[in-house]
Amino acid sequence: MIVTAKVEAPTPCADQRFRLTVSTLLLLIFLVSMLLSTGQVSAATATLAFNSLPSAQGWTYLAYGGVAETTVFSVDGTTLHQNTIGLGNRGSEYRLSGCVLNPALPFTLDIRARVLTEVVVGNPNDLYGFGFHVDIGGERYGIGLSTGAIYPPHADEVLLSIDNTQFHNFRVEGVPGLGYSVFVDNVLIVSNRTPDTVGTSDHIAFGDVTGDTAAEAEITRFVFTQGPGSLCDEDNDGVDDAHDVCPETVLPERIPTVRLGVNRFIDVDGDGIFDTTPPPGKVPQRTFTLQETGGCSCEQIIVALELGEGHMKFGCSISAMEEWIREINSR
Ligand SMILES: [Ca+2]
Ligand SMILES: [Ca+2]
Numbered sequence: 001m002i003v004t005a006k007v008e009a010p011t012p013c014a015d016q017r018f019r020l021t022v023s024t025l026l027l028l029i030f031l032v033s034m035l036l037s038t039g040q041v042s043a044a045t046a047t048l049a050f051n052s053l054p055s056a057q058g059w060t061y062l063a064y065g066g067v068a069e070t071t072v073f074s075v076d077g078t079t080l081h082q083n084t085i086g087l088g089n090r091g092s093e094y095r096l097s098g099c100v101l102n103p104a105l106p107f108t109l110d111i112r113a114r115v116l117t118e119v120v121v122g123n124p125n126d127l128y129g130f131g132f133h134v135d136i137g138g139e140r141y142g143i144g145l146s147t148g149a150i151y152p153p154h155a156d157e158v159l160l161s162i163d164n165t166q167f168h169n170f171r172v173e174g175v176p177g178l179g180y181s182v183f184v185d186n187v188l189i190v191s192n193r194t195p196d197t198v199g200t201s202d203h204i205a206f207g208d209v210t211g212d213t214a215a216e217a218e219i220t221r222f223v224f225t226q227g228p229g230s231l232c233d234e235d236n237d238g239v240d241d242a243h244d245v246c247p248e249t250v251l252p253e254r255i256p257t258v259r260l261g262v263n264r265f266i267d268v269d270g271d272g273i274f275d276t277t278p279p280p281g282k283v284p285q286r287t288f289t290l291q292e293t294g295g296c297s298c299e300q301i302i303v304a305l306e307l308g309e310g311h312m313k314f315g316c317s318i319s320a321m322e323e324w325i326r327e328i329n330s331r
C-alpha cells in the first residue's frame with residue numbers, strides 16, 4: 001500500500017482538507033489494526049517440495065516440444081533435477097498462477113540452484129538453460145543461469161560472471177510497477193532494474209525457460225513469498241475470498257450515473273474506501289470501507305437490496321449502507 005502525503009498551499013478549505021487527511025489516516029490505522037487482529041495480514045508463499053514432481057504440487061508442466069515431464073525432471077527427496085540436453089531446441093518449464101500472486105505487493109523469489117552442463121542449440125544470445133521469473137502485472141522479474149554467468153530475461157547482457165556449476169543462493173526481490181533487485185549468496189548484484197514488459201498473465205515460472213540452450217541443472221530450494229498483506233482475492237477488491245460476499249466487484253465503480261450525492265457513498269477511485277460528498281462546510285458524516293461491506297460495492301449493494309434508480313444516479317445512502325452491513329453481519 002502506498003500512502004502519499006500531499007502538502008498544499010493554505011486555502012479557505014485547507015483546514016477541512018487537513019481534517020480529511022487525518023480521518024483518512026486514522027481509518028487506515030484502524031483497517032491495519034483490524035487486519036492484524038483478525039490474522040488476515042499474512043504472506044502468501046509457494047514452496048517447492050522435493051519428494052514429488054512439481055506437477056503433483058499444483059504446478060503446470062509446459063513442454064514446448066511435447067517431451068514428457070519425467071524425461072526432463074526428477075526428484076530424489078532433496079533435489080529437483082532438470083536435463084533438457086539432447087532434446088533439441090525446446091524448453092520445458094513449470095508455471096504456477098492463481099491468487100498467490102498479487103500485483104499490488106512486493107515479493108521475493110528465493111532459489112538455490114546450479115547448472116552442471118549446457119549445450120547451445122539455437123540463438124547463441126539465449127545462453128541460459130535454466131531460469132526463473134515472476135510475471136506479474138505485465139512485467140517480468142527474474143534471471144537466467146548459464147554455467148558461467150547470470151543474465152536478465154530476454155537479454156544477452158551479463159549481470160554477473162560466476163561459476164554456476166557450484167550451488168548458489170539466488171534471490172530476486174521485486175516491487176511490481178517499480179523494479180527488482182537480485183542477490184547472489186546475499187550479495188546485491190543488481191539494484192532496481194526495470195522489468196521487461198510481457199504479454200503473459202500473472203505466473204511464477206522456472207525450468208528450461210529458453211529453447212535455445214539445453215541444460216542439466218539442480219534446484220534444492222524454491223520459495224516464493226509475497227506480502228505481508230497478501231490474500232487470495234479473486235476480484236482484487238482488497239477483501240479476501242473467505243470474507244467476500246460479492247464476487248466480481250468492479251473497482252473503481254461505474255456509478256454514479258449523475259454525480260456523487262451529499263452523504264451518498266461510492267468507491268469512485270477504487271481504493272477500498274467509499275467516497276462521499278460531505279454537506280457544505282462539513283466533514284463526512286460517516287466512513288465506510290469495502291471490508292465493512294463484505295467486499296460489496298455500492299453497485300452490488302443496490303442490486304442486492306433492490307434499491308431504486310436514485311441510488312445509481314447519486315450513490316448509496318447512509319441508511320442503505322448501514323442496512324447492508326447489518327444484513328451481512330447477521331448471516
Ligand atoms: Ca475480494
Ligand atoms: Ca475510494
Ligand SMILES: [Ca+2]
Nearest residue numbers: 237246249295
Ligand atoms: Ca468483492
